[in-house]
Amino acid sequence: MNTRPYADIRDDLLAREARLRDEVRAHRAQLVEPGAATGNTFIAGSEGAAADAEDELEITLISHWQRELDEVSAALQRLNVGGYGDCERCGKPIGLPRLRALPEARLCLTCQEQADRAPHRS
Ligand SMILES: [Zn+2]
Structure with a gap:
């Protein structure tokens, strides 16, 4: 099967994946409580949360980008193993x-x- 039509899409996805990784990394580094944004449980409730309001905004952004990053990575995976499109x-x-x-x-x-x-x- 010809996958050439997706070549530019792959480039686009790779560029976005790299950019999102940088965003997530950079914003995680800005957190007052870096541990607050590890794993998938970082928006679960307020108990034990040492994050201040600014952290909460950061965490919302990070969570947004992380989800997008997951989707982009999954799409690249499908491009590599087949089934994309x-x-x-x-x-x-x-x-x-x-x-x-x-x-x-x-x-x-x-x-x-x-x-x-x-x-x-x-
Ligand atoms: Zn359908």
């Missing part, structure tokens, strides 16, 4: 225009609209 729900091709707009998309537009309309808890 196929909808995870219906298996149909997601379509190049959508992939160019949202390279980390897992669902085709139809499935995405259904998912948005009836959101599952994630």
Whole structure:
């Protein structure tokens, strides 16, 4: 199968992955309590939280970027092992225009609209 059409998308994803990694690292370094943002539990409740208000903002940002980074990394993984560009729900091709707009998309537009309309808890 020809994967050339995705070459520019891969470049885009690699660039974003590098940028997001830098952002996450840089902002983690700014935390008063660096330990507050390790792992996936750093927004769980306030008990034991030594983070001040500024830290909370940082942690929100970091969590946002971390999630995006995970999606971008997962997309690169699919590019490497195969399956990139196929909808995870219906298996149909997601379509190049959508992939160019949202390279980390897992669902085709139809499935995405259904998912948005009836959101599952994630
Ligand atoms: Zn689909």
